[in-house]
Amino acid sequence: MKYKDLAEQLLKCCLALRKDNELQTKKIKAQAEVIEMMEAVMIDHGLLKREPAKRHLKAVK
Incomplete structure (x- = not known):
């Protein structure tokens, strides 16, 4: 996979997360997963x- 293809997929994912107005906790978790990926x-x-950062997020109720 070329870097350009990967960047386009990640950009589409990030844009979809921005447009998604459902549960905020789902968005935060998904964004952290994208960063780790x-x-x-x-x-x-x-x-x-460096080693990838492990982001431990607390679920907001």
């Missing part, structure tokens, strides 16, 4: 030299 891909390709 981007970090993992960058580390795999040698673009990022």
Whole structure:
């Protein structure tokens, strides 16, 4: 997969999350997952030299 293709998919995902006005907790969780996926891909390709951050989010009721 080319970087451009990956970037387009991630952009579409982020835009969909912005437009989604359902439960805020679902959006926050999904956005954190996208960030972790981007970090993992960058580390795999040698673009990022650190370990991916683990984001522990509390569910808001």
